[in-house]
Amino acid sequence: MTKKTNPWSRREFLSTSAAAALGAASLPLWSPGIFASRAQGDILRVALVGTGIRGSSTWGRTLIQRYADVLEMVGLCDSNPKRLAYAKQYMGAACPTFTDFDRMIRETQPQVVIVTTTDCFHAKYICRAMELGCDVITEKPMATDEEMCQAILDTERRTGRKVTVSFNYRYSPEAVKIKETLMSGEIGQVTSVDFNYYLDVFHGASYFRRWHGFKQFSGSLLVHKATHHYDLMNWWLSAEPLEVNAHGALRKYGHNGTIRSQRCMTCPHKDSCEFFWDITTNEHLMNLYVKAESEDNYLRDACVFRKKINIWDTMNVQVKYHNRVTMSYSLNAFMPYEGYSVGFNGTKGRLDARVYHQTPWEIPALAEFRVTRNFGSSRTSNISAGGGGHWGADGIMQDQIFRDMLPDSLARRAGSRQGALSILIGIAARRSIEQGRPFKIDELVKL
Ligand SMILES: NC(=O)c1ccc[n+]([C@@H]2O[C@H](COP(=O)([O-])OP(=O)(O)OC[C@H]3O[C@@H](n4cnc5c(N)ncnc54)[C@H](O)[C@@H]3O)[C@@H](O)[C@H]2O)c1
Numbered sequence: 049m050t051k052k053t054n055p056w057s058r059r060e061f062l063s064t065s066a067a068a069a070l071g072a073a074s075l076p077l078w079s080p081g082i083f084a085s086r087a088q089g090d091i092l093r094v095a096l097v098g099t100g101i102r103g104s105s106t107w108g109r110t111l112i113q114r115y116a117d118v119l120e121m122v123g124l125c126d127s128n129p130k131r132l133a134y135a136k137q138y139m140g141a142a143c144p145t146f147t148d149f150d151r152m153i154r155e156t157q158p159q160v161v162i163v164t165t166t167d168c169f170h171a172k173y174i175c176r177a178m179e180l181g182c183d184v185i186t187e188k189p190m191a192t193d194e195e196m197c198q199a200i201l202d203t204e205r206r207t208g209r210k211v212t213v214s215f216n217y218r219y220s221p222e223a224v225k226i227k228e229t230l231m232s233g234e235i236g237q238v239t240s241v242d243f244n245y246y247l248d249v250f251h252g253a254s255y256f257r258r259w260h261g262f263k264q265f266s267g268s269l270l271v272h273k274a275t276h277h278y279d280l281m282n283w284w285l286s287a288e289p290l291e292v293n294a295h296g297a298l299r300k301y302g303h304n305g306t307i308r309s310q311r312c313m314t315c316p317h318k319d320s321c322e323f324f325w326d327i328t329t330n331e332h333l334m335n336l337y338v339k340a341e342s343e344d345n346y347l348r349d350a351c352v353f354r355k356k357i358n359i360w361d362t363m364n365v366q367v368k369y370h371n372r373v374t375m376s377y378s379l380n381a382f383m384p385y386e387g388y389s390v391g392f393n394g395t396k397g398r399l400d401a402r403v404y405h406q407t408p409w410e411i412p413a414l415a416e417f418r419v420t421r422n423f424g425s426s427r428t429s430n431i432s433a434g435g436g437g438h439w440g441a442d443g444i445m446q447d448q449i450f451r452d453m454l455p456d457s458l459a460r461r462a463g464s465r466q467g468a469l470s471i472l473i474g475i476a477a478r479r480s481i482e483q484g485r486p487f488k489i490d491e492l493v494k495l
Contacts, residue, residue: 092450095123095158095182097149097173098165099135101336102187106442107162108139114443115450123156125149126165130340138332149173153180160185167272168265171196178209185212185449189275190467192267194475194492197468201495204464212449213467217276218283218460219441219448221431222403222415226390227284227458229399234419236396238285241375245277245388252361252381253323256301256352257312261359263478268359270296270481271474274379277388278367279462279470281377284392287369288469293486294477296360300382305353312349313338323352365477397421405439468493 125146126132146152161177163186171191191197259265266272309315327349337348361381387404400418420426476487
């Protein structure tokens, strides 16, 4: 993807963040919620940067429709003016739009900025928003490399503003059930974990059609996608990672293809390619992406077999935690079905969970659980998760963030430390693959 109008270069970002860097006081273990000090009845002034599919839907239209009693969308920003104009209309927003972030903040005076841009630009906007006096809610991954991660931690410390990371997977029913089972002590102390995640040939392939297929934009799936999984594991175990070793390969997409084109829409292999995807049948995506292509050449239906794709689709990672737990994790991106299987080995038994995520998200997920006590029998159960964005998780998370009314007994609210610890496993895994050695987390960032 080549960008004509990108206001933030990486060099510019690094020079700003280096200037902002400060020494190390330790961060709180979890964020108390960025609106804790908000007076009852106050309407929160919210601005959003990144009006793509996630920004315009979950953090745009949904907020405007469901949270008008607690917040007002005061400004929208995106580097692509055509996408921005369509997104504003789609959201039903009444606020002004901007391609200049600083100008948006100056003119609309938001209290909170929501960051939903392409991953590699999150850190720049998170830091800038805090510099300009705003709290931040950011989509995952909080950042895509170690320097950006450090800059966020340092800027938060220096400005006293707060970052919330929207880890919606913590709110899905099966994730909660796993957490509660581990907390009950039924399998004793966890000693090791087997965690295998499967992305299917539809959802998995979608990452190879877009900017996600390039490390420079997404940090690879080890960061972009696996940040969810590492965050879940850190939260499930109440543990912090120390060391990471990884292997990765590109075995299906990218250079492996025997046929290729620039994009599906104009592809001569439409009838023979298994991965052909027809964006023209979706009016919303045509408006959001295809009609805005003239501004930044962002092709939403680019070929999954582009030779330049430089991320992995086959990944294995070992993680050592501070409490001596070890985890074996794998991520495969061209599977026939989607979901995960996780097994916790404990001193008194084992917890197995097998989760099938059917797409589209509105179809309930299915999860099977087995708790087996050593020298005892197995207890099995099933749950069928609710509908709505990401199995109902998006809505519960937003209620907790914006209405601040749910007790946080499971410590699901996530701040910059949780954001950092999850991406750092992925960044360390990426460095480990690139350099062929294990990486310690504290080689990357000073927490
Ligand atoms: N938590 C979840 O489950 C979940 C689900 C989907 C997406 N996401 C996250 O949401 C974010 C957006 O994903 P998406 O699928 O909407 O992507 P997208 O490509 O549809 O949208 C990204 C938007 O950012 C804009 N943009 C790019 N560079 C910019 C810059 N420098 N300044 C301003 N705007 C810029 C693009 O023009 C585009 O409109 C990603 O970080 C992704 O990881 C999270």
